[in-house]
Amino acid sequence: MQKKVGTAEKNSFLSAIIRKQIFIPIAALIILAIFNFIVDPSFFKITLGHNSEGDPVLSGNLISIIDYGSELAILAIGMTLVTAASRGQDISVGAAIAISGSVVLRVLCGTNSHPETLQAPIIAAFLVSCLVAMAFGAFNGALVSVFKIQPMVATLILFTAGRSIAAWINNNELPVVSDRTFTYFGGYIPGIPIPTPFFIAILCFILTWLALKFTNLGLYVQSVGINEKTSRLNGLNPALIKFVTYVILGLCVAVAGFIKVSRLSTINYSVVAKDIEMDAILAVALGGNSLSGGKFNIYASILGAYVIQFLTTTLYKFQVQADALPAYKAVVVIALVILSAPIVREKLAAFFKKLRSPEKAESKA
Amino acid sequence: MQEKSLLEMRGIYKSFPGVKALRNVDFTLRGGEIHALMGENGAGKSTLIKVLTGVHIKDSGDIFIKGQNGPVQIHSPQEAQNLGISTVYQEISLCPNLSVAENIFLGRGKSRLVNWRSMNKKAGELLDSLGIAVKPTQQLASCSIAVQQMVAIARAVDMECSVLILDEPTSSLDESEVAKLFKLMRQLKERGVGIIFVTHFLDQVYEVCDSITVLRDGQLVGEYEIEKLPRVQLVSKMLGKELDDMADIKNDIPTFSDKDKSFVYEAEGLCSSEGIKPFNFNIRKGEVNGFTGLLGSGRSECVRAIFGADKVTGGKVKVNGKEVKISKPIDAMKNGIAYLPEDRKRDGIVGDLSVKDNIILALQVKKGFFKPFSKAEAVKFAEEYIKLLDIKTASVNTPIKSLSGGNQQKVILGRWLLTNPEYLILDEPTRGIDVGTKVDIQKLVLKLASEGMSITFISSETDEMLRTCSRLLVMRDRKLVGELTGDELTQNTIMNTIAGGDR
Amino acid sequence: MPQTDMKNGAKHRRLLGGLSDTNLLMSITIIVFILMYAFAIFGLGAGFLKAQTFFNMLNANAALIILACGMTLVMITGGIDISLGGMAALVSMCSAVYLDMHSGSVIGAVMISLGIGLAFGIIQGFLVAYLDIQPFIVTLAGMFFARGMTTIVNTNPFNVQNEAFVKLKETRIIIPGMGSVNKRGDYIDAYIEIGVVIALLIVVALFLFLKWTKTGRSFYAVGGNRQSALMLGINVKRTTFLAYLMCGILGGIGGFVYFMHVGSGSASHATGAEMNAIASSIIGGTMLTGGVGNIIGTFFGVLSLALIQNIVSSAGLDQAWWTGITNASMLCIFLVIQSIIIARRKKENLSAEKPAEAKGVKT
Numbered sequence A: 001m002q003k004k005v006g007t008a009e010k011n012s013f014l015s016a017i018i019r020k021q022i023f024i025p026i027a028a029l030i031i032l033a034i035f036n037f038i039v040d041p042s043f044f045k046i047t048l049g050h051n052s053e054g055d056p057v058l059s060g061n062l063i064s065i066i067d068y069g070s071e072l073a074i075l076a077i078g079m080t081l082v083t084a085a086s087r088g089q090d091i092s093v094g095a096a097i098a099i100s101g102s103v104v105l106r107v108l109c110g111t112n113s114h115p116e117t118l119q120a121p122i123i124a125a126f127l128v129s130c131l132v133a134m135a136f137g138a139f140n141g142a143l144v145s146v147f148k149i150q151p152m153v154a155t156l157i158l159f160t161a162g163r164s165i166a167a168w169i170n171n172n173e174l175p176v177v178s179d180r181t182f183t184y185f186g187g188y189i190p191g192i193p194i195p196t197p198f199f200i201a202i203l204c205f206i207l208t209w210l211a212l213k214f215t216n217l218g219l220y221v222q223s224v225g226i227n228e229k230t231s232r233l234n235g236l237n238p239a240l241i242k243f244v245t246y247v248i249l250g251l252c253v254a255v256a257g258f259i260k261v262s263r264l265s266t267i268n269y270s271v272v273a274k275d276i277e278m279d280a281i282l283a284v285a286l287g288g289n290s291l292s293g294g295k296f297n298i299y300a301s302i303l304g305a306y307v308i309q310f311l312t313t314t315l316y317k318f319q320v321q322a323d324a325l326p327a328y329k330a331v332v333v334i335a336l337v338i339l340s341a342p343i344v345r346e347k348l349a350a351f352f353k354k355l356r357s358p359e360k361a362e363s364k365a
Numbered sequence B: 001m002q003e004k005s006l007l008e009m010r011g012i013y014k015s016f017p018g019v020k021a022l023r024n025v026d027f028t029l030r031g032g033e034i035h036a037l038m039g040e041n042g043a044g045k046s047t048l049i050k051v052l053t054g055v056h057i058k059d060s061g062d063i064f065i066k067g068q069n070g071p072v073q074i075h076s077p078q079e080a081q082n083l084g085i086s087t088v089y090q091e092i093s094l095c096p097n098l099s100v101a102e103n104i105f106l107g108r109g110k111s112r113l114v115n116w117r118s119m120n121k122k123a124g125e126l127l128d129s130l131g132i133a134v135k136p137t138q139q140l141a142s143c144s145i146a147v148q149q150m151v152a153i154a155r156a157v158d159m160e161c162s163v164l165i166l167d168e169p170t171s172s173l174d175e176s177e178v179a180k181l182f183k184l185m186r187q188l189k190e191r192g193v194g195i196i197f198v199t200h201f202l203d204q205v206y207e208v209c210d211s212i213t214v215l216r217d218g219q220l221v222g223e224y225e226i227e228k229l230p231r232v233q234l235v236s237k238m239l240g241k242e243l244d245d246m247a248d249i250k251n252d253i254p255t256f257s258d259k260d261k262s263f264v265y266e267a268e269g270l271c272s273s274e275g276i277k278p279f280n281f282n283i284r285k286g287e288v289n290g291f292t293g294l295l296g297s298g299r300s301e302c303v304r305a306i307f308g309a310d311k312v313t314g315g316k317v318k319v320n321g322k323e324v325k326i327s328k329p330i331d332a333m334k335n336g337i338a339y340l341p342e343d344r345k346r347d348g349i350v351g352d353l354s355v356k357d358n359i360i361l362a363l364q365v366k367k368g369f370f371k372p373f374s375k376a377e378a379v380k381f382a383e384e385y386i387k388l389l390d391i392k393t394a395s396v397n398t399p400i401k402s403l404s405g406g407n408q409q410k411v412i413l414g415r416w417l418l419t420n421p422e423y424l425i426l427d428e429p430t431r432g433i434d435v436g437t438k439v440d441i442q443k444l445v446l447k448l449a450s451e452g453m454s455i456t457f458i459s460s461e462t463d464e465m466l467r468t469c470s471r472l473l474v475m476r477d478r479k480l481v482g483e484l485t486g487d488e489l490t491q492n493t494i495m496n497t498i499a500g501g502d503r
Numbered sequence C: 001m002p003q004t005d006m007k008n009g010a011k012h013r014r015l016l017g018g019l020s021d022t023n024l025l026m027s028i029t030i031i032v033f034i035l036m037y038a039f040a041i042f043g044l045g046a047g048f049l050k051a052q053t054f055f056n057m058l059n060a061n062a063a064l065i066i067l068a069c070g071m072t073l074v075m076i077t078g079g080i081d082i083s084l085g086g087m088a089a090l091v092s093m094c095s096a097v098y099l100d101m102h103s104g105s106v107i108g109a110v111m112i113s114l115g116i117g118l119a120f121g122i123i124q125g126f127l128v129a130y131l132d133i134q135p136f137i138v139t140l141a142g143m144f145f146a147r148g149m150t151t152i153v154n155t156n157p158f159n160v161q162n163e164a165f166v167k168l169k170e171t172r173i174i175i176p177g178m179g180s181v182n183k184r185g186d187y188i189d190a191y192i193e194i195g196v197v198i199a200l201l202i203v204v205a206l207f208l209f210l211k212w213t214k215t216g217r218s219f220y221a222v223g224g225n226r227q228s229a230l231m232l233g234i235n236v237k238r239t240t241f242l243a244y245l246m247c248g249i250l251g252g253i254g255g256f257v258y259f260m261h262v263g264s265g266s267a268s269h270a271t272g273a274e275m276n277a278i279a280s281s282i283i284g285g286t287m288l289t290g291g292v293g294n295i296i297g298t299f300f301g302v303l304s305l306a307l308i309q310n311i312v313s314s315a316g317l318d319q320a321w322w323t324g325i326t327n328a329s330m331l332c333i334f335l336v337i338q339s340i341i342i343a344r345r346k347k348e349n350l351s352a353e354k355p356a357e358a359k360g361v362k363t
Helices: A004-020 A023-041 A060-088 A093-109 A122-145 A151-169 A179-185 A196-214 A217-226 A228-233 A239-265 A274-285 A298-317 A320-340 A341-364 B045-052 B077-082 B102-103 B117-131 B147-156 B175-190 B200-206 B230-240 B299-307 B330-332 B344-348 B355-367 B374-388 B407-418 B434-449 B462-468 B489-499 C003-009 C022-046 C051-074 C082-099 C106-130 C137-154 C163-169 C196-214 C214-224 C226-231 C236-260 C273-283 C295-314 C320-358
Strands: A046-050 A056-060 B006-015 B020-030 B034-038 B058-064 B085-088 B163-168 B194-198 B211-216 B219-225 B262-271 B278-285 B288-292 B314-317 B322-324 B337-340 B422-428 B454-460 B471-476 B479-485 C173-183 C187-193
Touching: A023 A274, A023 A298, A023 B344, A046 C137, A056 A060, A056 A274, A056 B200, A056 B434, A060 A093, A060 A179, A060 A217, A060 A239, A060 A274, A060 A298, A060 B219, A060 C320, A093 A239, A122 A151, A122 A179, A122 A239, A122 B330, A122 C320, A151 C273, A151 C320, A179 A239, A196 A217, A196 A298, A217 A228, A217 A239, A217 B147, A228 A239, A228 B117, A239 B006, A239 B020, A239 B278, A239 B355, A274 A298, A274 A320, A274 B322, A274 C273, A298 A320, A320 A341, A320 B034, A341 B337, B006 B337, B020 B034, B020 B288, B034 B045, B034 B175, B034 B200, B034 C003, B045 B163, B045 B194, B045 C051, B085 B147, B102 B117, B102 B147, B117 B147, B117 C082, B117 C137, B117 C236, B117 C295, B147 B175, B163 B219, B163 C214, B175 B194, B175 B200, B200 B230, B200 B278, B200 B344, B219 B230, B230 B489, B262 B299, B262 C187, B278 B299, B278 B454, B278 B479, B278 C022, B288 B299, B288 B434, B288 B462, B299 B314, B299 B330, B299 B337, B299 B454, B299 B471, B299 C173, B330 B337, B330 B355, B337 B407, B344 B407, B355 B374, B355 B407, B374 B407, B407 B434, B434 B462, B454 B462, B471 B489, B479 B489, B489 C082, C022 C295, C051 C082, C051 C187, C051 C196, C051 C236, C082 C106, C082 C137, C106 C137, C106 C236, C163 C236, C187 C196, C196 C236, C196 C295, C214 C226, C226 C236, C273 C295, C273 C320, C295 C320
Parallel strands: B020 B219, B034 B194, B034 B211, B085 B163, B163 B194, B288 B454, B288 B471, B337 B422, B422 B454
Antiparallel strands: A046 A056, B006 B020, B006 B058, B211 B219, B262 B278, B262 B314, B314 B322, B471 B479, C173 C187
């Protein structure tokens, strides 16, 4: 009798943990970490070295995860909001990053593609790119909220045109910024051995946290995503809220684009942030958020983004080429959506019930 | 089985978890008869139809159909169709993007190919024979709703149905369209088809039907010939109140003199996109009034127009004597109006959000985007109303969708009380919840009114309205047809006013 | 009777009288195409008068026509398939590797192409139709899978040297009497490639399929209103599955036709083809919401896109990015037109339908 109670409690405790949304990315992270640890413990090694400028830098797989995972994590913030409010995803983020990166270079380099000095302050370039990216976000948002086009199809327009627009902004030239301070944002600030993108990401997380704490963004977005009719009857404007989430995603895109161009001091229109939309959607799904909208947990998405970078780094370590990565990730996505499909869940639940019932019968006997 | 009967249902039982939807219901349909199936909310009309069309499987009881030996079992809509039972639903279940002829013949016949010429010809002949004025090649979406409805009927007729079920087919038709539909129904009747007509428009029942079966609370009230059942009797049978039931259940509800012109809310010629006729309305401080009428009479649409829930298309509105514009819910909220909607699941709850978030939602929106409540404040509000309204929930963080219907309703009531409204609109707050909660809500309404809140209360149960309201506005067919106060507030006068026409 | 007709007509005014949605949108496309062609001839010179200019548009876009046909099928049922471009790249690469590195036969390569298409069709169709997963997510994953697999099969792009294949690729079908005389006065025959013949056969076959078979009509019914289609006795899941299956097979065929045109394998082949296929379908009058669309319209949709690109480059705007921008703006314009048409229709039916909706609860 007592024993039974014990197992019941244990079950409920376990299921309580499992039911927590953030459990999914944590579990995935742990599985990946254990896998890497077994295959090659040196995966986790971090070394302190010096870069070509003589500044101290940390290097190692973990450092590159928090470094290169930053853009993705920042995008995951906006993508989570868009998914929650409009029950669909924005697939134009990669193309939009190309545009905003191109704008940054255009402002910094002016008409000359290889200037000796910066033609404008970096902050100005960043602000202009924010405006442009938010405008494109607004374009997507208007198509979705005003013209009521499905999000993925609406954003398909920018997905196609984006990289062409990016090339057009710089007359298809490849401007190069020679000023060293510009590289700080995507590289290292002299004297600090931790990559700057990680700090930028942290700053974004703090801003998100503040926004969620000091505004009603979370409540409004979830409410609209779950029940538009109720939201309207409670005084919200669902179209406006959807629109705003796309503009916020535009801002995230601008920050991510800024980091991307700072890494290289230049841009390759057809390659920059390639396939990042897939990773961003995957981050949202890995964070345990429903891709059909509603309740969301941004922090789980952010963690999901780093888990994906972890996966990417692991795959790289196994000599998987960059272009082949999407194939593996696609398998992960499909596995995730199949497991979260209502029909499959019902079947699984019924199956487990069946499994458990003979056990119960036995224990009773 | 009787000689003339097309269809007999005997002793039908059907229950869903927690609800006994049908208890020992009998139903008989004769050939060449139009038979009205009447009843208020939750009476079991819909369940009975669904048992007959194979959407639900009956728990027990027998169904006999002419030409079949012994009782038949109906497991799917397809089986029902094979037995000659066809249904035309209120929401048209045809494909708007296809032609009229295709909609008649889609999914039928064995050939794998479509012979357009013969299909259009056959459809044309069929439509002609039924007197439906539409070209077979026309796209369905470009036909009026009435024509679409009739095309659905034509499809049913062509599938050689002997029993035709019309489930509220007239609710979206205008008068001339209804007339066309009735003409078609009479033609079918002459061919010997038995028609089951589900509607809530009394005039229509008396215009076209031969007999009436009334259900109430899942039980059979009786079957009547149309001539032998005057309107008032019908209404009383549907509502379950005997005409002589004069027991005065009214207590000390304050009455207001007509001279008192200090209205909290006043509307003149208000109308909305939902097709209600322009109406005048007002309410004083501390008054409880109500809209009454049968289901579909437009009572909900009226209050939705007041709150700006539907698109307001005209009228003047004054709040506390000052003219204001209320075109969307937030306008109404800012003017101290609150509205508890009729359809809890669709318009009321935000299912995945917690009880706490559901309670604070309206006040939070009213307060503004940049002024969120702290967690502690929100929990305090939630706990206050959980206690006040005795909401049974595991915690403030439980998702509202896992609560029972009555408790969900209380949460939404709590949401609006939290906004401290001057004027509260309650549309069917007691529907589908247990008796104890119903009484709680009625008491609460009276208490709030005594504290100075103005309340409009809508309920399908006349007792409830009589117990709480000092003034009733009666709706019929989307029109305000009467206003009852003081001594007029009796079951009899209400039913007479609802029934209208010949008394 | 005439009176009632008039009343209905007045009540439900349409842009072009009695035309169904499908025919209305298709007519717009065809008219736009003809106007653009006329504009090109008069505005940009006689180059557009040569039959070969037109045939070259067909030659270059035969694969796209086939892919767009597949897209139209799933879009009519209310779905979408964005894995088509990736599928075409994967098919090209697999066929190329098979022909050159395993010295395979052309027949074998065709079989491989069809097999890949079939596999995609079955899996995506199953996930969408029977597990009820959003088609966009499923096929987005399909697209990334196909692109990734292409790289895994072989990283570097290469031209196929297989003799039998090269012979097939270079086969030209001469169209008699349509040739032109070049600057030196030589007569040059007008020609089309084999792919064009395949594409045209598919267009005709699918047109007949959608118009004259019960299955074809049930595609429209499912896209028009799933619930109604179910009530009318159509197996909705099987129909949806069939649409994705056919789309997958068309992806395989289209991929092979693409391969025949370019004669090489590369991971960057057919980039954005899914997008052009969607754009062609939409421009050709297929509604995103399903239930409305026509293969002939899609055919003209592809030609319109090709023509616009021709015009843009003849007008001197031959930079690469103009393609993307013009395609996207065409798509954007037609999407917005569709959205407006839908909104208008809703408005028209509003007065009649809304009360039914608002009542909400039935007894």
